[in-house]
Amino acid sequence: MTPTLNRWLPHAAFAVLAFGAPLLLSGNRYFAFIAGITLISVLWATGMNLLYGYTGLMPMMFAGIAGISAYMTIGLAAIGWSFWGAMLVSSLAASLIGVILGLPSLRLRGFYFTLCSLVIQTVITLGFVYFVNLTNGDTGISQIPLPEMPGGGSLSGLAYDMVLAALAVIGTVVLTLIVHSQFGRRLVAIREDDGLAETLGIDVTRQKMIAFFVASVFASIGGALYAPYVGFISPRSFDVLVSLNIWLMVAFGGRGTIWGPVFGAVLLAPVPFLLQDYYTIKDVLYGLLIIGVIVMLPAGIAGGLKGPSRKAAPATLKAERAQ
């Protein structure tokens, strides 16, 4: 009883915060909007955490998958589908496309996977720009209609925030369930040493593929809900810098912990909005943070201050492959 209670207590606290913040801020639509964007970022960071924090993969095409789902949801809704049906179909489709695109690269390790995913992200972004009749190219799509409610009318304001809060909470619950399952332990084994995991009889590529699919579902649902919430999307809404920023939330908060990335998202997602007129400084600030995390905080805030890891013998003495 007690260990279970201890495990779920933080989720209850987070749920109170997630539902409470938009309620408290509902007097000011702008602040409530920032809270909503933060909740979507929490969902994204949680999905990224499953891959970067627990599986040791750094997927740079994360935002691209969210984008595919967003464009597809809008497209299907425009030809008369219900938003929720469109969201469900698009999320599954985008996740499948993500897995199909990522499948060959999942065999690669470390930097080569990251580079491959960067290439795929670039292809997706170029695709968004190039297929003008589907995506309206660089101009982007504006005045995206809000999702409809079951009883009639459209989902907006506080009700929309509540849906986002529910999804953020569900996201953290799902991640916790995964982490404490046998599947989650296999992922951690792969993160620590994929060669050893293979020797232990774990089908590394298969496990990575499942993790990749689950994380893509997080990305896609976030993307589908992001589009009508903001009301405008363009290829820039889902480019490589967005992937990098979601990665930063995970790395800055603390990879491989449930709450570190949530904290990272809560801390970083509102920054561009709070800077208001100076929002372009966001890029410089995020860039400095990325460097700061890599140099000083390899384990994130949750892991405390440390220098770059020097566990292994100095590389001057250590055999290294030629690439």
Added chain:
Amino acid sequence: MSDAAIIIVMSTITTGIMLGVIFSLVAVGVTIVYGSIWMPNAANGQFFLLASLLAWSASVSWGLHPAVAALLVIGASVPFSYLLEILLVRRFYDVPNRNVSYFVLTLGITQILAGIFSVTYGVWSDQFQLPPIVPGVTLFGPFPIANNRLASMGIATILLAALFALLRFHRYGRALRAVFQNREAAALRGVDVRAIYRMSFILGNGVIFAGGVLFACAYSVDLTVAWTMAVTAFAIMIIGGPGSVLGALVIGMVFGFTQAIVSIFASPTIAAFSYLGAMLVILLFRPSGLFAR
């Protein structure tokens, strides 16, 4: 052949050579750094753009002669790289799996530089071009080409040849290749590994800066060139083989001509799709590249 056909063929050839030498220069800069330090420099496109923009400022805003501005900017890359090496790069020399750390680090630098450019140069103008170093136009039959572009092409070719000779025959080049193949054996044979790392970082960035300046002499530059160049240089490095200067030279020229030819029939986006496709295929089936040593 009619005059029109000659003009199209000549313009494709010159554009191909021009883009090819620039691509090769940047890719050689990236591959030297990756080959020695194991650092995939994702910021190469921003460094390239930085050089173009600084040369533009020095020649247009300060009124220096473009040749002086070009030399000044390439010279400035040395203290710039040295400072980066001391502040950031040096910390990771002994870290295992440092290529991922370096990749993220340089993406951070990319974001900082992109942010700075968008609030400075991005506000001032959208096209940047240096005044011509050499004025005038040469006619090849019916085809005119700016002397300036010829000069850029010549300088870039000489630079590439010099680099190739340096890395193939000079002591430094041999030491660099030794460090790439086997760091500890090279150290045992008396190579100062850290000095080689520092030299490679400075040399690699110098070459990228030279590419940026020469590009700004020949064409007008906009801010989006940075990201295109970064991805192109990575694609060339991966296809040619990481660490292979010959691979960077050959594949750089191939890419230059591909872009020039494809641009006649279709948009440059198609060329970009084809590079990225080729890069994915190489990554999946022959990750050591076509010219691996």
